[in-house]
Amino acid sequence: MSRLQELAGQGQAVWYDYIRRSFLRAGELEALVDQGVRGVTSNPSIFEKAIAGSSDYDVDLERLARRGLSVEEIYEDLAIDDIRSAARVLRRVYDDTDGLDGYVSLEVSPALAHDTRGTVAEARRLFGTLALPNAMIKVPATPEGIPAVATLIGEGVNVNVTLIFSVAQYEAVAEAYLTGLERLASTGARLGRVASVASFFVSRLDTALDPVLEARGRADLCGSAAVDNARLAYARFTELFRGPRWEALAARGARVQRPLWASTGTKNPAYPDTLYVDQLIGPHTVNTVPPATLQAFLEHGRVERTVDRDTPASLARLEELRGLGIDLEVVTERLLAEGVAAFARSFETLLGSIEDKRARLGSPRQAAAFRLGPYRAAVDRAWEDLRRERVMQRIWEHDHTVWKPDPAEISNRLGWLRVAQELRGATGPLQDFARTVAAEGTTHALLLGMGGSSLAPEVFRKTFGVAPGGVDLAVLDTTDPEAVLARAEALDPAKTLFLVSTKSGGTVETLSLFRFFYERTAAALGRERAGARFAAVTDPGSSLADLAREHGFRNVFLSDPDIGGRYSALSPFGLLPAALVGVDVELLLERALTAAANADGCNCPVEGDNHAARLGAALGELALAGRDKATFFVSPAVEGFGDWVEQLLAESTGKEGRGLLPVVGEPPGPPEFYGDDRIFLHLRLDGDSALDGAVADLERAGHPVIRLALRDPYDLGGQFFLWEMATAVAGWRLAIHPFDQPDVEAAKVLARELLAAYRADGRLPEAEPAFTAEGIRVYGDARGPSPGDALASFLRGGEGGAYVALQAYLPPSPAVDRALGGLRAAVGGRTGLATTVGYGPRYLHSTGQLHKGDAGRGLFVQLTADPARDAPIPDPAGTPGSPVTFGVLEAAQALGDRRALLDRGRRVLRLHLGPDPASSLGRLARALG
Numbered sequence: 001m002s003r004l005q006e007l008a009g010q011g012q013a014v015w016y017d018y019i020r021r022s023f024l025r026a027g028e029l030e031a032l033v034d035q036g037v038r039g040v041t042s043n044p045s046i047f048e049k050a051i052a053g054s055s056d057y058d059v060d061l062e063r064l065a066r067r068g069l070s071v072e073e074i075y076e077d078l079a080i081d082d083i084r085s086a087a088r089v090l091r092r093v094y095d096d097t098d099g100l101d102g103y104v105s106l107e108v109s110p111a112l113a114h115d116t117r118g119t120v121a122e123a124r125r126l127f128g129t130l131a132l133p134n135a136m137i138k139v140p141a142t143p144e145g146i147p148a149v150a151t152l153i154g155e156g157v158n159v160n161v162t163l164i165f166s167v168a169q170y171e172a173v174a175e176a177y178l179t180g181l182e183r184l185a186s187t188g189a190r191l192g193r194v195a196s197v198a199s200f201f202v203s204r205l206d207t208a209l210d211p212v213l214e215a216r217g218r219a220d221l222c223g224s225a226a227v228d229n230a231r232l233a234y235a236r237f238t239e240l241f242r243g244p245r246w247e248a249l250a251a252r253g254a255r256v257q258r259p260l261w262a263s264t265g266t267k268n269p270a271y272p273d274t275l276y277v278d279q280l281i282g283p284h285t286v287n288t289v290p291p292a293t294l295q296a297f298l299e300h301g302r303v304e305r306t307v308d309r310d311t312p313a314s315l316a317r318l319e320e321l322r323g324l325g326i327d328l329e330v331v332t333e334r335l336l337a338e339g340v341a342a343f344a345r346s347f348e349t350l351l352g353s354i355e356d357k358r359a360r361l362g363s364p365r366q367a368a369a370f371r372l373g374p375y376r377a378a379v380d381r382a383w384e385d386l387r388r389e390r391v392m393q394r395i396w397e398h399d400h401t402v403w404k405p406d407p408a409e410i411s412n413r414l415g416w417l418r419v420a421q422e423l424r425g426a427t428g429p430l431q432d433f434a435r436t437v438a439a440e441g442t443t444h445a446l447l448l449g450m451g452g453s454s455l456a457p458e459v460f461r462k463t464f465g466v467a468p469g470g471v472d473l474a475v476l477d478t479t480d481p482e483a484v485l486a487r488a489e490a491l492d493p494a495k496t497l498f499l500v501s502t503k504s505g506g507t508v509e510t511l512s513l514f515r516f517f518y519e520r521t522a523a524a525l526g527r528e529r530a531g532a533r534f535a536a537v538t539d540p541g542s543s544l545a546d547l548a549r550e551h552g553f554r555n556v557f558l559s560d561p562d563i564g565g566r567y568s569a570l571s572p573f574g575l576l577p578a579a580l581v582g583v584d585v586e587l588l589l590e591r592a593l594t595a596a597a598n599a600d601g602c603n604c605p606v607e608g609d610n611h612a613a614r615l616g617a618a619l620g621e622l623a624l625a626g627r628d629k630a631t632f633f634v635s636p637a638v639e640g641f642g643d644w645v646e647q648l649l650a651e652s653t654g655k656e657g658r659g660l661l662p663v664v665g666e667p668p669g670p671p672e673f674y675g676d677d678r679i680f681l682h683l684r685l686d687g688d689s690a691l692d693g694a695v696a697d698l699e700r701a702g703h704p705v706i707r708l709a710l711r712d713p714y715d716l717g718g719q720f721f722l723w724e725m726a727t728a729v730a731g732w733r734l735a736i737h738p739f740d741q742p743d744v745e746a747a748k749v750l751a752r753e754l755l756a757a758y759r760a761d762g763r764l765p766e767a768e769p770a771f772t773a774e775g776i777r778v779y780g781d782a783r784g785p786s787p788g789d790a791l792a793s794f795l796r797g798g799e800g801g802a803y804v805a806l807q808a809y810l811p812p813s814p815a816v817d818r819a820l821g822g823l824r825a826a827v828g829g830r831t832g833l834a835t836t837v838g839y840g841p842r843y844l845h846s847t848g849q850l851h852k853g854d855a856g857r858g859l860f861v862q863l864t865a866d867p868a869r870d871a872p873i874p875d876p877a878g879t880p881g882s883p884v885t886f887g888v889l890e891a892a893q894a895l896g897d898r899r900a901l902l903d904r905g906r907r908v909l910r911l912h913l914g915p916d917p918a919s920s921l922g923r924l925a926r927a928l929g
Contacts, residue, residue, distance in 0.1 A: 004036025006303040011283030013101045014297075015039030015260070017290045020050035021057060023602040024085045028393075035298070038093050038101035040086045041138075041160070041262075041288045044110070045346040045593075047079055052353035053597030055609040058361060065358045071351045074358070079106060080129060087132045094134040099195060100255065101286075105160045106130070107138030110343040119148040127157045136160040136195070140340060141169050146176045153180025153196060156189060162199040162262065163339045166332035170233045170259075173198045174240045177257040181249050192253030197260040197286055200233050202226045202276045204335055207267050207426050209326065216324050221317060223271050227279045228314035229328070234259055234282065234307050241284075260286040265293045267426040269415075269560040270540040274301045282307030292418035295398060342425060349590065365686075368611040369707040371699045375622055382617040382733060383605045391732055392613050393601030395725075402732050403739075413739035415562030416724050420570050420592040420717075422560075427575060427585045433535070433555060434579040438471050442497050445473045445580050446487065448513040449501035449573075451651075451845030452565025453537070455644040456720070457501075457577035459569075462640035463713050467582025471497065477842050479509050479893065481871040481886035482811035484516060488871075493521040497580075498534045500553075501573060503565045505542030508748070509841060512889060515874040518551065537572050564739055565845075566648050569720040584714070591717035599725045612722045615706065616729025619679070622704055623653075623660050623734060626801060627679045629834040631663040633695060635685035638713055639665075642683075645723050646836075647846035651744070652727045654850025655736040661803055661850060663834045667825065668694045671701030675832060677801045680705045683719070686712070743852035746903070747844055751889075751896030759883055764891055774923065775914035782909055788927020794909040795831050795859060795928075802857040804833050805847070809840040809864045809894040810917045819921035826928040833859075841893040848897065852904045860901055862910040864894050865917045 004014050016032060019042045023029060029040070051057050057078050064074045086104040094102025106126060112118040123137040136158040139145050145161075152159050153176070161173045177196050185191060205226040213221050240246070241256045264276035264287055272278065273296040277287055282305050289297065321328060372379050386392065394402050396417060400410040437445075447457050454477040461473045476487050498517050502510040514534075522530040531552025538544040539561040548556045559571040568574060570592050575585045597603075598611055605613035619630065630649060634642045642664035653659040663678075668691060680703055682695045699705045710719065731738030758764050769777040771784045782790035795804065804827050810816050820837050828835045838847055840862075851858055870887040894910075901908050913920035 002035045003298055003301050003303055007281065008036060008038070010281050010303060010305055012281050012285045012287060013038040014294070015041055015103075015286055015288040016294065017041045017043075017046070017262075017288045019046055019082055019086055019104075020054075020597070020600070020602065021082055021085075022054065022604070022608060023600070024082060024089070026602040026604070028602050029086060029089045033089060033093060037294075038097070039090065039286070039288070040104040042079070042083070042105060043107060043138075043346065044343065044350040047075070047082075048346065048350035048353050049593050049597035051078065051350070052357060053594040054600075054603050056603070058357070061354065061357060062361050065361070071354050071358070074354055075350060083130060083135060084132065087130070087134050090134055099133070099193065102134045103136045103158065103160075103195065104134065105136040105138045107162065107343075110140070110340065110347045113140045113142050113340045113344070114144045116144045116148050119145055120151050123148065123152050123157055123159070124155070133193070136197070138162045138199075140343070141173050142336065142340060146172050149173065149196075150176040150180040150183070153177055153194060154183030156184060156194050158194060159196045160199055160260070161196065163336055163343070164198055164200045164233075165205065165335045165339070166329060167229065167233050167236055168329065169332070169336070170198060170200060171236055171240070174237070174257060178240070178245065178249070181254050185249065185252050190253055191249060192255060195255060196257040198257050199260045199262040199288070200230055201263040201335070201339065202230050202261050202280070203263045203265060203267055204339075204425075205229055205331070207428065208331055208335060209321070210268065211429050211432070212326060213324070218320075218324060221320060223268065223275070224317055225321065226276065228317050230259075230261060230280055231307060231309075231311055231314045232318065234280075234285070235311050237284070238308075256284055258284050258286050260288055262288050264288070265290045265422055267422055269558050278302045278306065280307050281305055290421060291396070292421060295396070299398065365709060366707070367709050368609075368615065370614065370618060371705045371707070372618065372622075373699075373702045373704055375625060375627070375704050378625060379618045379621050382621040383614060386605050386613055386617050386729070390601070391729065392599070392603075392605070392610060395728060396601045404737050409740040410737065412562050413564045413567070415560040416564075416567035416570070417596075419560055419563060420589045420596060420721065423570070423575065424586065424589045424593060427579070427589070430557070430572065430576050430579045430585065433557075433576070434471065434582075435469070437497050437580070438469055441495060442471055443495045444491055445471045445497040445499055445577070446491060446517070447473060447475045447499045447501055447577055448510050448517065449475070449499075450477050450507055450509050450842065451647060452568050453501035453503065453507075453510070453573050455647055455846070456569035456574035459640040459644050459716065460574065460578040460583055461581055463638055463716065464578075464581060464583050470582030471580045473577055473581050476513060477509070478812060478839060479512065479841055479886050479890045480809070480811045481867045481890070482869060484513065484886050485869060485871050488517065488520055493524045493533060496533060499537065499577065499580075500534060500544060500548075501537040502544055503539050503542070503559070503568070503573070505538050505544030505547070508889075512873045512886070514547075515876065516871065516886075519874045537576055566651055567724050569644065570717070574720075587714050588717035591714050592721045595718035595721040599721070612725035613729055615722065616726035617733050618706065619660055619726065620730040620733025622679045623658065623730070626677055627704060628660055628801070629663055629678045629803065630660045630681060631666060631674075631678050631834070632681045632683065633668055633691045634664075634683045635688040635690075635710070637685050637688070638683065638710065638716060641716055641719060643846070644720075648723055648727050650847040650850035651741050651845075652738040653730060653734060653736060654853040655742070656853065657855050658734045658736055659850050659854035660730065661834060661836070661854070662847075663803075663836060665837065666828065666835060671698050671703060673832065674698075674703065675800075678703060678834070682707045683710065684708070685710045741849045743900075743904070744844065744849050746852065747848060747893070747897040747900040749896075750899050751892045754892040754895055755884060755889070758888055758892065764888065764895065766895070769912070774920075776920055777912040779910035779912065780908055786927065787911055788924055791861065791909065791911070791924055792830070792928060794861070794907070795827065797907060798831055798833050798859050799857060801855070802833050802859060804828075804831065804835045804859045804861065805851060806835065806837045807840050807843060807860060807862045807897070808837065809862070809890055810913070811867070812839055813918075815918040816921070819918040819925070822925040823921050823928075826925040830928045840897070841890065844893065844897060851906065852900060856905055858906060860906055860908045862894060862898055862908060863913060863917070863921070864891070864910065865913040866915070868915065
């Protein structure tokens, strides 16, 4: 017996809050019905993502457009077809339960939310058009919608009354239902053939109240109001549906209007993901759950009667809110207004998406185009394998065996699949915080983080700039002392927000930066004011959360602990920095959800257009065929995205001797420049044709090319999700684990050992150079007479499929950037090999895993220099003394990574440059000329 069937034994039905054409055609609803799902709800947002995000509806949409139908008529035709299909599947549930369950809902236009007559007319028409006994029409519980409910029930129309937030609202809805039944009874009709549910929205109340409760020092009440409110509504239900009035209706066959718990996906990652199911189980109830919540409940939900557990305690807690000055009626009225507005926006977005899709169906533009040349047949087989093995469905089902038999670091690393859905409509605290700090006079924000905590924020700042009213964000993800000091000297602590961002709370670089900037802020403002200039993004229960409380941070934002760092762009790790600079984070999430709809398991990569599945399988298959250098050409306006995807691919796929090397920022060359180890990815923003010719030349030369089209920068929201899913799929094809990073720890361990030696001896253990010339010390198996000769000799060791990684432990600056670019070009021109450039220690968190876990053909050129000036790292924050400096930490990290590479049999040449690194790099480039 499934958990859903156990719930039915408790008197609760689970309805599924999801619908789309391929989901129905693939038989997935039937499978869920077999597990115990007993109904379906829909809304414009669900339809919009399915229509905009896939080709499910393209044929019918084009046919309807040719008939000259309006956008509204096209939507209705498409939606009604899906509703009918779902109703056919659910008819057996309807018959087996004698009309209790088996319903599918379609809502009236949100534009009619405040129009009683319009709502009644629309509902009559839709119900008549559907002509199905197991169809329900959704009507909002607005003051104008509630009278419509009474009228419709009185006419025998099945009604799902939605957007109920308060007990008072619920009472009015129940009264309308009873009134409608009495009207129907007066006609002599059979009351048992009309059904209604009262959709009581749950989680949004906690989302609204939790920040208020925290601000008023009552965090102990967080996460309780939503369930308490629903339980009081249930108590009123048991009172309203008994007594003489109800008994007279029941004698005529009337059914109770069951409370339906809606908005039951958990928004706060600190709460259990099945909270709003587990705590509201009881007789005569329905819970409509989104896919993520259903999956979570099937895995670990608890089945026991809870909906009327200790109702007096619920009432007492809600009374405490009143004592805190929180008027629940005011809050729920605002939620109703916001809900109506959100539904209206969703409907407008839906119509806009249909209009856009209608226009695009007649154009040659493709969101994803695969030109694979001689590899096409092999990739086609990979796509077919995806379908045969149900890979996409299994990923969405959280089936760890897609990748490995052991669930470790897989089952608890799939939160990225649903984070956009969970956060959409729940980003208010992030946006409110951003507006508040800007209004207080904060002009700058400095994010202290590494890897997954820093790269997405950097993309947002580079791509979107700073909107009017936003805060100018910078990212500091280096331990180079010159870079740290330059950033510190440019900022006014009184006008700067320091955002400490780390998933684990223990990232050594991030904590070192926090200690440094906390001490400077405390020195400038006083310790009693310093903490208010800091905020944190971390996981629940991390050491950073404790540190933040200890130092009085103004806020701590928690992310889903089941999301790994490099998959966290659409979590608070990315969205809070985006909100600070003024990005429309809700629009970003909308684009991500469209991409997620496209990547759904029911969108077949063979007959459908599942771009993420196709991309991931193609990348994996091409890597197995030796095309493992994923070379990115990115439109300049979104070029920052390249650094983010570099980490995602390199850290996820460099395992067990296999991997994809992301090549980002390498200038395009003629087709003959490239070897047969490349695959080219062109991320093209509409209107940017600068690279079209070069990419077309590569296609004609037989190189595999994949083009991805972006309408505008907000499509990056979709690209984040697309690449996360594609990387997971590539991991399947490569038979590797895409969510761990086993080799990253090696360099960290060695760096810690070196720091321990420094603390003991006052110096870092250092090998003797092979030779010194031109002010450059050369380390490794290298011969002179010059550093340029040593480098040229080292590069001659590159075998077929090799690549060269330039690892720069140098102060980032425009001059060093240019010099590294020149050296990179010289290396590529001399060797014909793929080249990458990364600043240390940043690259340790992005490409370090690949360097140690791939096939071992990399040539690693480590570039170091003595810092012109150094900076102490207070340890711990708030105490005097500084045993280690940033210069020592950076040097230990460089030495530790070099040793880790050598331990794995990699070839490493270290060049310790003179006091002017840019000039030294220039001489090296000229020597290779």
